[in-house]
Amino acid sequence: MDTTPVVGAPPRAEAFFATQFGIDVPVLEDLLACALSRGGDYADLYFEYRQTNSLLLEEQAVKRAAGGVLQGVGIRVIAGEATGYAYTEDFSRESMRQAALTAARIAAYGQAPGPIDMTPLGLANHYPILRPATEARAAEKLALLRRADQAARAYDPSIVRVVASLVDELRYVLIATSEGRLAGDVQPMLRFSVQCLSERGRSRQTAVAGGGGRYGLEYFEAHPPEALAREAARQAVLLHAAVEAPAGTFPVVLGAGDSGILLHEAVGHGLEADFNRKRTSNYTDRVGQPVASPLCTVVDDATIANSRGSINVDDEGQPAGRNVLIANGILQGYMQDRISARHFGVAPSGNGRRESFKHLPMPRMTNTYLLPGDAAPEDIVRAVKKGLYCVAYSGGQVNISNGDFVFSVSEAYLIEDGKITAPVRNVTLIGNGPETLSKVTMVGHDFRLSDGRWTCGKDGQSVPVGVGMPTVLVSEITVGGTKL
Amino acid sequence: MGEQVARRAPSVVPQEAELLELAEHVVRLARRGGADAADVLLDSGTEFSVTVRRGQVEKLLEASSRGLGLRVFRGGRCALAYTSDLAPAALAAFVERTLDLAAVADPDPCAGLPEPAAWAPPQPTDLAIDDPQLPQVTAEQKIELARRCEEAAFAFDPRVTNSDGATFSSEYGVRVLVNSAGFAGAYRASGCSLVMEAVVDDAAGKKRNAHWYTAARAFQDLEPPEAVGRRAAERALRQLGARKVATQTVPVVWDPLAGRAFLAHLARAMTGDALYRRATFLLDQEGREVASPLVTLIDDATLRGGLRSRPFDGEGATSRRNEVVVQGVFRGFLLDTYSARKTGRQTTANAVRGVGSAPSPGTTNFYLAAGPSRPEEIIASVDRGLYVTDTMGFGWNLTTGDFSQGAAGLWIERGEFAYPVSEINISGNLKAMLRDIDMVGNDLEFRSATAAPTFRIARLVVSGL
Numbered sequence: 001m002d003t004t005p006v007v008g009a010p011p012r013a014e015a016f017f018a019t020q021f022g023i024d025v026p027v028l029e030d031l032l033a034c035a036l037s038r039g040g041d042y043a044d045l046y047f048e049y050r051q052t053n054s055l056l057l058e059e060q061a062v063k064r065a066a067g068g069v070l071q072g073v074g075i076r077v078i079a080g081e082a083t084g085y086a087y088t089e090d091f092s093r094e095s096m097r098q099a100a101l102t103a104a105r106i107a108a109y110g111q112a113p114g115p116i117d118m119t120p121l122g123l124a125n126h127y128p129i130l131r132p133a134t135e136a137r138a139a140e141k142l143a144l145l146r147r148a149d150q151a152a153r154a155y156d157p158s159i160v161r162v163v164a165s166l167v168d169e170l171r172y173v174l175i176a177t178s179e180g181r182l183a184g185d186v187q188p189m190l191r192f193s194v195q196c197l198s199e200r201g202r203s204r205q206t207a208v209a210g211g212g213g214r215y216g217l218e219y220f221e222a223h224p225p226e227a228l229a230r231e232a233a234r235q236a237v238l239l240h241a242a243v244e245a246p247a248g249t250f251p252v253v254l255g256a257g258d259s260g261i262l263l264h265e266a267v268g269h270g271l272e273a274d275f276n277r278k279r280t281s282n283y284t285d286r287v288g289q290p291v292a293s294p295l296c297t298v299v300d301d302a303t304i305a306n307s308r309g310s311i312n313v314d315d316e317g318q319p320a321g322r323n324v325l326i327a328n329g330i331l332q333g334y335m336q337d338r339i340s341a342r343h344f345g346v347a348p349s350g351n352g353r354r355e356s357f358k359h360l361p362m363p364r365m366t367n368t369y370l371l372p373g374d375a376a377p378e379d380i381v382r383a384v385k386k387g388l389y390c391v392a393y394s395g396g397q398v399n400i401s402n403g404d405f406v407f408s409v410s411e412a413y414l415i416e417d418g419k420i421t422a423p424v425r426n427v428t429l430i431g432n433g434p435e436t437l438s439k440v441t442m443v444g445h446d447f448r449l450s451d452g453r454w455t456c457g458k459d460g461q462s463v464p465v466g467v468g469m470p471t472v473l474v475s476e477i478t479v480g481g482t483k484l
Numbered sequence: 485m486g487e488q489v490a491r492r493a494p495s496v497v498p499q500e501a502e503l504l505e506l507a508e509h510v511v512r513l514a515r516r517g518g519a520d521a522a523d524v525l526l527d528s529g530t531e532f533s534v535t536v537r538r539g540q541v542e543k544l545l546e547a548s549s550r551g552l553g554l555r556v557f558r559g560g561r562c563a564l565a566y567t568s569d570l571a572p573a574a575l576a577a578f579v580e581r582t583l584d585l586a587a588v589a590d591p592d593p594c595a596g597l598p599e600p601a602a603w604a605p606p607q608p609t610d611l612a613i614d615d616p617q618l619p620q621v622t623a624e625q626k627i628e629l630a631r632r633c634e635e636a637a638f639a640f641d642p643r644v645t646n647s648d649g650a651t652f653s654s655e656y657g658v659r660v661l662v663n664s665a666g667f668a669g670a671y672r673a674s675g676c677s678l679v680m681e682a683v684v685d686d687a688a689g690k691k692r693n694a695h696w697y698t699a700a701r702a703f704q705d706l707e708p709p710e711a712v713g714r715r716a717a718e719r720a721l722r723q724l725g726a727r728k729v730a731t732q733t734v735p736v737v738w739d740p741l742a743g744r745a746f747l748a749h750l751a752r753a754m755t756g757d758a759l760y761r762r763a764t765f766l767l768d769q770e771g772r773e774v775a776s777p778l779v780t781l782i783d784d785a786t787l788r789g790g791l792r793s794r795p796f797d798g799e800g801a802t803s804r805r806n807e808v809v810v811q812g813v814f815r816g817f818l819l820d821t822y823s824a825r826k827t828g829r830q831t832t833a834n835a836v837r838g839v840g841s842a843p844s845p846g847t848t849n850f851y852l853a854a855g856p857s858r859p860e861e862i863i864a865s866v867d868r869g870l871y872v873t874d875t876m877g878f879g880w881n882l883t884t885g886d887f888s889q890g891a892a893g894l895w896i897e898r899g900e901f902a903y904p905v906s907e908i909n910i911s912g913n914l915k916a917m918l919r920d921i922d923m924v925g926n927d928l929e930f931r932s933a934t935a936a937p938t939f940r941i942a943r944l945v946v947s948g949l
Binding site: 055061062063064065066067068069070071072081082083084085086087088089090099102103105106138139142160161163197199204205206239245247248249278279280281282284285286358360394395396397399400401402403404405406407408425426427428430431432478479480481482484 | 537540541542543544545546547548549550551562563564565566567568569581582585586588589590591592595646648683686689690691692693726728731732733761762763767840842874876877878879881883884886887888889890892906907908909910911912913945946947948949
């Protein structure tokens with residue numbers, strides 16, 4: 001893992017909006033003045049211009065080429081505890097002023113702040129890219145998809161269908177606040193996905209693999225499309241031999257990498273400050289208290305080079321950072337957005353994120369992971385007499401209020417007498433966040449960050465995130481299976 | 485705040501005629517630029533939402549937006565693009581770029597617009613999906629409804645100590661679809677909802693939460709806010725003290741909210757793309773008995789006032805009522821034009837489409853038809869088993885039918901609710917589960933576009949202690 005920020009000027013979003021749309025500092029100041037024209041304590045503007053391209057290969061043919069531009073500005077006015085929000089896709093002065101006045105209606109009281117002096121933020125760039133995918137020729141991207149298709153079908157004659165897709169995105173954002181903060185960022189994103197269908201007699205199995213992050217096409221030098229394709233094919237073929245999952249409570253070894261979604265669901269969401277401000281999280285009022293086994297140190301880190309969850313600046317204009325959430329089992333603090341940070345009287349942590357200009361920011365994770373311990377992964381497996389080894393997942397979900405979570409496991413194996421044996425299918429892990437983390441009894445030294453494919457949904461808003469962890473033993477967890 | 489805020493009604497959405505003209509213009513540009521065929525989808529509308537939490541307005545959003553999606557076919561090659569910049573010069577460049585994009589795709593004999601026969605039947609009228617009163621409802625009225633809803637939850641029981649807020653949302657818009665083969669259609673649609681999430685404190689710092697809601701096309705069809713608030717409170721309170729149970733195989737009764745989530749997942753195995761991708765456990769099952777005779781599944785885009793009713797689908801095909809499963813027999817998949825051609829069938833007018841996405845087959849108003857049993861009878865029929873109110877997770881393998889989901893609800897002993905349960909899991913295979921549906925309730929109501937009455941599955945594995 002590389003957590004050293006690459007210092008250097010990111011491409012200038014400020015210049016982009018100024019030259020393309022005439023959105024310069026005087027325009028920003030005017031809109032902020034409109035937003036606060038009826039009072040209110042604070043206002044901010046969030047400009048977005050997002051270009052997306054996607055290619056889909058199926059049955060060895062390019063089924064569809066698609067592209068689009070999403071553009072607009074979201075305008076927020078905060079008056080006391082109340083937030084007014086409006087947006088428009090139209091960058092004309094008239095439309096933007098109208099949106100500002102609409103958002104302003106929330107403010108029935110308060111003083112209009114004095115003149116605003118915009119100070120641009122200097123930011124580190126955590127996602128330097130070499131070959132922007134949005135500028136690459138379609139033929140080059142197609143070649144990647146065809147390579148994946150061939151590799152998947154070559155893996156095993158049972159692979160009868162392959163769907164491969166490549167989506168790339170370039171997102172310019174510009175944030176201006178009534179406190180004079182001005183921040184711009186250019187955020188690349190690449191996502192590659194391969195789905196395979198394997199048929200053996202009457203048995204049909206599908207599996208998906210994928211990866212990516214805030215990369216250009218140089219991503220594929222270290223992650224050849226063939227490798228992702230073979231991974232999907234391997235998982236699909238494996239499932240033919242998978243046995244029914246046991247039902248009941250067992251020790252479970254969580255493999256390094258993707259198992260990090262356990263952190264994301266089991267603790268991550270509960271540590272988002274909005275739930276704690278509203279006192280609806282089971283971590284409310286627990287800062288300073290033990291909430292996990294002393295072996296657990298959990299970090300949310302927006303600065304990992306090119307990771308899917310990394311951001312240079314959050315969507316409220318706060319430079320993003322690395323925040324320790326749990327240190328040796330003790331809760332250190334929450335992930336904050338502006339509103340929550342003011343409520344708790346702490347500095348914003350750079351976690352205010354949003355799906356698009358149509359959405360209000362709220363505390364969200366970036367890359368959330370568990371730091372490595374010192375156990376050897378093979379010793380961790382060896383420590384289990386009868387249990388499960390879980391490697392890949394199709395998703396996870398948590399109920400923030402009571403901490404109950406589930407993970408749907410797409411690749412898992414039985415552990416019998418310290419050895420990994422038969423693959424199992426249809427496995428769900430279900431547990432409770434704080435209870436499960438208190439049962440972490442071994443932590444491996446083999447930390448791995450998941451290859452970027454996770455998207456987190458909260459309140460109807462999706463944002464890209466990263467997860468990671470080393471191999472971990474949880475002494476008991478309920479396994480939802482079918483075999484009694 | 486709230487009372488002091490002066491407001492006007494949301495800005496009126498543009499007239500259909502104006503949008504139709506714009507869409508026709510873009511189709512003409514695409515044809516002139518070299519497309520063999522093209523279609524344009526235009527959505528224009530307003531949205532509003534307000535959340536009241538602990539008596540105060542917490543957030544209020546108001547916006548109007550529009551977007552245009554263009555699909556072109558050129559020598560069997562398909563490209564798709566979207567934009568929100570509708571200025572004439574920008575549109576011309578947009579059409580040109582989309583046409584260039586088509587060169588990237590491979591020719592596909594199944595790609596193309598629907599046959600004109602798909603839009604030949606007269607469109608259903610009187611769908612009651614456009615409430616002209618909704619845009620007249622003021623923000624104050626909406627705030628007041630949310631406030632009353634939350635108040636009712638707090639007033640229901642002193643143990644309701646917190647709330648994640650009551651949210652009123654509404655939307656109103658016009659959808660226009662034009663294609664180069666002679667279809668041009670437009671309709672207006674409205675929608676509104678009120679959702680309450682109640683939170684109660686349990687032992688050891690745990691909280692219990694539950695939501696309840698009402699949703700309708702017409703403002704006057706919403707249920708009283710107090711009823712919504714009380715029901716949310718009641719559902720949260722009945723989870724107090726929830727515990728795990730031992731691992732065992734028992735009958736499982738699905739309440740309508742859990743049942744609708746079940747149906748929504750199941751429906752994905754009944755769509756044309758799952759069929760042509762051979763990724764459904766229902767492959768080769770058309771005309772066969774796949775469920776108990778108590779099971780009839782309908783997808784009806786013409787349901788009066790239905791939350792997903794519409795006169796035509798995302799490709800212009802005239803809306804209809806499709807029988808998917810009738811008394812246990814699988815009648816056929818839900819199809820759009822592409823999946824229909826791909827599998828030698830006809831579209832069922834189930835193309836779902838947004839301006840930024842390709843059409844794909846999906847459900848409209850999808851429901852399990854009501855059965856003969858009263859819900860109390862179904863619960864009373866269980867000697868020992870689970871009444872599931874919530875499910876969680878992604879444990880749906882539609883290719884194999886394997887099913888495994890986290891669950892919470894109430895434990896049934898001797899036909900009565902004994903205590904709440906959570907942090908358990910239910911597992912089975914959909915092939916067996918559909919056959920094991922042995923009781924279906926008479927309590928079907930359309931709280932959401934996908935709806936189920938109470939039903940019982942004779943046996944599922946519950947994993948717990």
